[in-house]
Amino acid sequence: xxxxxxxxxxxxxxxxxxxxxxxxxxxxxxxxxxxxxxxxxxxxxxxxxxxxxxxxxxxxxxxxxxxxxxxxxxxxxxxxxxxxxxxxxxxxxxxxxxxxxxxxxxxxxxxxxxxxxxxxxxxxxxxxxxxxxxxxxxxxxxxxxxxxxxxxxxxxxxxxxxxxxxxxxxxxxxxxxxxxxxxxxxxxxxxxxxxxxxxxxxxxxxxxxxxxxxxxxxxxxxxxxxxxxxxxxxxxxxxxxxxxxxxxxxxxxxxxxxxxxxxxxxxxxxxxxxxxxxxxxxxxxxxxxxxxxxxxxxxxxxxxxxxxxxxxxxxxxxxxxxxxxxxxxxxxxxxxxxxxxxxxxxxxxxxxxxxxxxx
Numbered sequence: 167x168x169x170x171x172x173x174x175x176x177x178x179x180x181x182x183x184x185x186x187x188x189x190x191x192x193x194x195x196x197x198x199x200x201x202x203x204x205x206x207x208x209x210x211x212x213x214x215x216x217x218x219x220x221x222x223x224x225x226x227x228x229x230x231x232x233x234x235x236x237x238x239x240x241x242x243x244x245x246x247x248x249x250x251x252x253x254x255x256x257x258x259x260x261x262x263x264x265x266x267x268x269x270x271x272x273x274x275x276x277x278x279x280x281x282x283x284x285x286x287x288x289x290x291x292x293x294x295x296x297x298x299x300x301x302x303x304x305x306x307x308x309x310x311x312x313x314x315x316x317x318x319x320x321x322x323x324x325x326x327x328x329x330x331x332x333x334x335x336x337x338x339x340x341x342x343x344x345x346x347x348x349x350x351x352x353x354x355x356x357x358x359x360x361x362x363x364x365x366x367x368x369x370x371x372x373x374x375x376x377x378x379x380x381x382x383x384x385x386x387x388x389x390x391x392x393x394x395x396x397x398x399x400x401x402x403x404x405x406x407x408x409x410x411x412x413x414x415x416x417x418x419x420x421x422x423x424x425x426x427x428x429x430x431x432x433x434x435x436x437x438x439x440x441x442x443x444x445x446x447x448x449x450x451x452x453x454x455x456x457x458x459x460x461x462x463x464x465x466x467x468x469x470x471x472x473x474x475x476x477x478x479x480x481x482x483x484x485x486x487x488x489x490x491x492x493x494x495x496x497x498x499x500x501x502x503x504x505x506x507x508x509x510x511x512x513x514x515x516x517x518x519x520x521x522x523x524x525x
Contacts, residue, residue, distance in 0.1 A: 213238070213242075213243045213244070213267060214243075214244070217243065217244045217249075217266055217267055218266050218267055218268075218269050219233075219234075219235050219264060219265065219266025219267065219268075219293070220266075220269055220293070221287060221291070221292070221293040223264075223266075224264070224293055227264055228262070230262055231262045231263060231264050232256070232259075232261050232262065232263035232264070232434065232435055232438055233263075233264060233285075233293070233295055233435075234252065234256060234263050234264065234265045234266070234295055234296055234435065235266060235267070235268050235292065235293045235294050235295045235296070236248075236249060236252060236265070236266070236267050236268065236294075236295075236296055236297065236298075237267075237268055237272065237274075237277040237281070237294050237296070237297035237298075238267040238268055238271055239271065240271055242267070247316075247317070247394070247455070247459045247460060248298045248316060248424075249267070250455060250459060251316060251452075251455060252265065252296070252426070252439075253265055254442075254446050254451060254452070254455060255438075255439055255442035255443045255446055256438065256439075256442055257442070258441075258442035258443075258445040258446045258449075258451070259438040259439070259441055259442030259445075260442075261438045261442075263438070268292035268293070268294050269292055270292055272292070272294075274297075274299060277294055277297050278297065278299070278305065278308055278309060278427075279308075280292065280294045281294045281295065281296065281297055281309060281427065281428065281429050282308050282309055282429055282430070283429075284429045284431055284432065295428060295429065295432060295435060296426055296427065296428050296435065296439070297309075297426075297427050298316055298424045298425070298426055298427070299424060299425065299427055300321075300357055300422065300423070300424055300484075301313075301315075301422075301423045301424065301425045301484055301487045301488060302357070302483070302484055302487060303483075303484075303486065303487050305427065306487060309427035309428065309429065309430065310427065310428050310429065310430040310432070310433075310436050311425040311426075311427055311487075311490075312425055312426040312427075312428070312436055312439045312440050312443065313425060313487075313490040313491050313492075313495075314425070314426075314440065314443045314444070314447075314491065314492075314495045315423035315424065315425070315491060315495060315496060315497075316423070316424040316425065316426065317394065317423075317424065317456065317460060317497070318452075318456065318495070318496055318497025318498060318519070319421065319422065319423055319496045319497055319498030319500060320392075320393065320394060320456070320460060320497055320498060321392050321394065321422050321423065321424055322392075322419055322420050322421055322422030322423070322481075322498060322500075323392065323393045323417060323418075323419050323498065324358075324390035324391060324392055324393065324417070324418040324419070324420075325390070325391065325393055325396060325412065325413065325416070325417055325418075325469060325474070326350075326388040326389050326390040326391065326412075326413045326416065326418070327378070327381050327388075327389040327391065327399075327403060327410050327411070327412060327413070328381065328387060328388050328389070328410070328411060328412075328413045329381060329382065329384040329387070329409050329410060329411075330409045330410070330411050331384070331409070332348075332384070332387050332388070332413075333411070333413065333414075333415075335348065335387065336348075336387070336388065336413050336415050336416060337415050339415070339416060339475070339477075340475065341477065342365055342366075342367075342477055342479065345365075345367055345416075345418075345477055346365075346366055346367055346368065348368070348387035348388060349368045349369070349370050349385075349386045349387050349388075350362055350367055350368065350369045350370070350386065350387070350388050350389070350390060351369070351370050351371075351372065351377060351380055351381060351385075351386040351388070351389040351390075352369055352370075352371050352389075352390075353371065353372065353373070353374055353377060354371045354372065354373055355371075356371070357483075358390070359371060360483055361420050361422075361479055361480075361481050361483075362479070364479075364480065364481075364482055364483075365479045365480070370385070370386050377389060378402065378403060378406055378407055378410060379406075379407075381407065381410050382406075382407040382408060382409055382410045384409075388413060388416070390418050393417075393460075393465060393469055394460045394465075396412065396465065396468065396469070397462060397464045397465055397468075400412075400464075400468075412468060414470055414473065414474070415473075415474060415475060416474060416475055416477060417471065417474040417475065417476045417477070417511055418477050418479065419476055419477065419478050419479070419498070419503055420478065420479040420480065420481045421480075421481045421484065421485070421488050421500045421504070422481060422484070423484075423488060423491065426439050426443075447494070447495065453497075453519065456497065456522075457521075457522035461520070461522040461523040465523065466522070466523050466524070469523070470511075471511040471512075471514060471515055471520070471523055471524055472511050472512040472515045472524055473511060473512075474510070474511035475509065475510065475511070476503070476508060476509050476510060476511060476513075476514070477509075478503045478504060478506070478508075478509070480504065488500075497519045497520075498514075498519075499514075499517065
C-alpha cells in the first residue's frame with residue numbers, strides 16, 4: 167500500500183446510497199399520494215356542491231333561518247328518498263330553512279357524536295344538525311328522536327336474494343319454524359342479526375364485499391334485504407353473480423323504523439321536522455313521495471307482493487322505542503301483522519297505502 171494513501175479520504179458508498187433510497191421513498195410517497203388522494207376526496211366530491219351546506223355558508227345565514235345539515239351516507243345524493251322527504255317536511259313546516267348535506271361522509275358513530283355537540287366547530291366540523299338512523303334506545307340517550315318513521319315501517323319489509331336452485335326449498339316455507347331450517351345471510355354488525363337471533367333463526371354474517379359471493383356460491387339459502395334496496399342492488403347482482411335471483415315466495419317482516427335525530431338542545435329544528443312531517447302525512451304528499459320513490463314500477467313488477475307468504479318476526483330490542491309511534495304514522499299495519507291477522511301479501515295489497523305497489 168502506498169503510505170501516501172493513508173491521508174486520502176475514503177470514498178464510502180453510504181452517502182450515495184442514502185440519497186438514492188431517500189429519493190426513491192419520496193417518489194413512492196408522491197405516487198401513493200396521487201393514488202390515495204382520489205379515494206379521500208371522492209368522499210367529498212361525489213355530490214354537486216350546490217347540495218352541500220358548509221359551515222362558512224351557515225355563518226352567513228340570517229339568524230331566523232333553520233340550519234339543516236344532513237348526515238350523508240356513501241352514494242347518497244339529492245335524489246335519495248330521505249333527502250327528498252326532509253325537503254318536503256321543511257317546506258310543510260312553514261319555517262325559513264337552508265338544507266344541504268355535510269361536506270364529508272362520516273361513520274354513523276362519528277356523525278351521532280357530532281350532531282350531539284351542536285354547533286361546536288371543533289367537535290362538529292361539518293356542522294351536522296340532523297341524521298336518519300334506525301330507532302333504538304341507545305341512540306335515544308344521545309340524540310333527540312322525532313318519532314315518525316321515515317318510510318312508515320317499509321324498512322321492515324324484507325325480500326331475499328337466493329341461489330336459483332334453492333327456490334324449490336323456499337317455496338315450501340310456511341312459517342318461522344320452517345325458516346329456522348335454512349341459513350340467512352347478513353352483514354357484520356347489522357341490527358337485523360339480533361332480530362333473527364331472537365326468533366331462533368340461523369344467520370351467517372360476513373363483510374359487505376363477500377355477501378353476494380356467498381349467495382352465488384350457495385353457502386347460504388337467503389339474503390334478506392329491505393324491499394326499497396332491491397332495485398339499486400339488481401344491476402350489481404346481474405353483473406357480479408351467475409346464479410343469484412330474487413326469491414318470489416317470502417316476505418320477512420319485523421317492526422323497524424328510521425327516525426330523524428337532532429341535537430337534544432335543537433328544539434326548534436325538532437319542532438319544525440315534527441310539524442312538517444305531520445302536515446305532509448295529513449295532506450297526502452308523504453304517501454305520494456313513497457309511491458314515487460319507494461313503490462316504483464320496477465319494485466311492483468319484481469316484488470309481486472300479492473303472491474308472497476308473509477313471515478312476521480318480533481323486534482324486542484326496539485319494541486319500547488317504537489311504541490312511541492302513533493298508529494296513523496305507520497304505513498305498514500304492524501299491529502295486525504304481529505297479532506297474526508295478516509300473513510299473506512294480498513292482504514297487504516288490499517290496503518290503500520300499498521295501492522301503488524300492487525295495482
